[in-house]
Amino acid sequence: ISDKELKQQIGKLLVYMVKRLNLKSLPSKLVLKKDKKNAEDILGLTGYYNPEDKSICVYTTDRHPKDQLRSFAHEMIHFYQDINGKLDKDGYTGPGYAQKNEKLRECEREAYLLGQILFRDFCDDQKFNKTEH
Numbered sequence: 760i761s762d763k764e765l766k767q768q769i770g771k772l773l774v775y776m777v778k779r780l781n782l783k784s785l786p787s788k789l790v791l792k793k794d795k796k797n798a799e800d801i802l803g804l805t806g807y808y809n810p811e812d813k814s815i816c817v818y819t820t821d822r823h824p825k826d827q828l829r830s831f832a833h834e835m836i837h838f839y840q841d842i843n844g845k846l847d848k849d850g851y852t853g854p855g856y857a858q859k860n861e862k863l864r865e866c867e868r869e870a871y872l873l874g875q876i877l878f879r880d881f882c883d884d885q886k887f888n889k890t891e892h
Contacts, residue, residue, distance in 0.1 A: 760824045762791070764824075765791070769827075769831055772828055772832060773785070773831075773835070775877070775881045775884070776835050776839075776877055776881075779877055779880075780839050782839065782842070783842075784842060786808075786813050786814055786835070788812075788815075789817070790814065790815070790816040791817055791819050791827075792817065792819060792820075793819055793820045794818055794820055795820055797820065798820035798821040805822070805826070806831065807834065808834040808841070810846060813842075815831065815834040815838065816834075817834065818830075825882075828878065829878050832875070832877055832878040832881075833870050833874035834874075835874065836869060836873050837870055840866050840869065840870070845869075846866055847862040847866070850862060850863070
């Protein structure tokens, strides 16, 4: 898949998530990051949301396009949490934050669950040309 095709699918997923989450704003930017060193690390990064500037980064090197879209959906939930005051930045935010900070752990749970469900719904809509659930 070309970068252009990936960006088109991300755009479709963005529109879908904006509608489903009733978003009134968008992330400030999306970075599709090529990083060979990260890709060679089996426990490397897949993406992140930066609440300081409300941006999303998705790592793309050597990843299946569907996995990149899945990461985007997950990070969009963190954006959603942030703009709705649910992404609690108080407490521990260093290495292992998702295990040591219960509030951020709950945010991770929601991002995995809601991000995956919305992504699955989006995929089914794309495959079967559904318009509503």
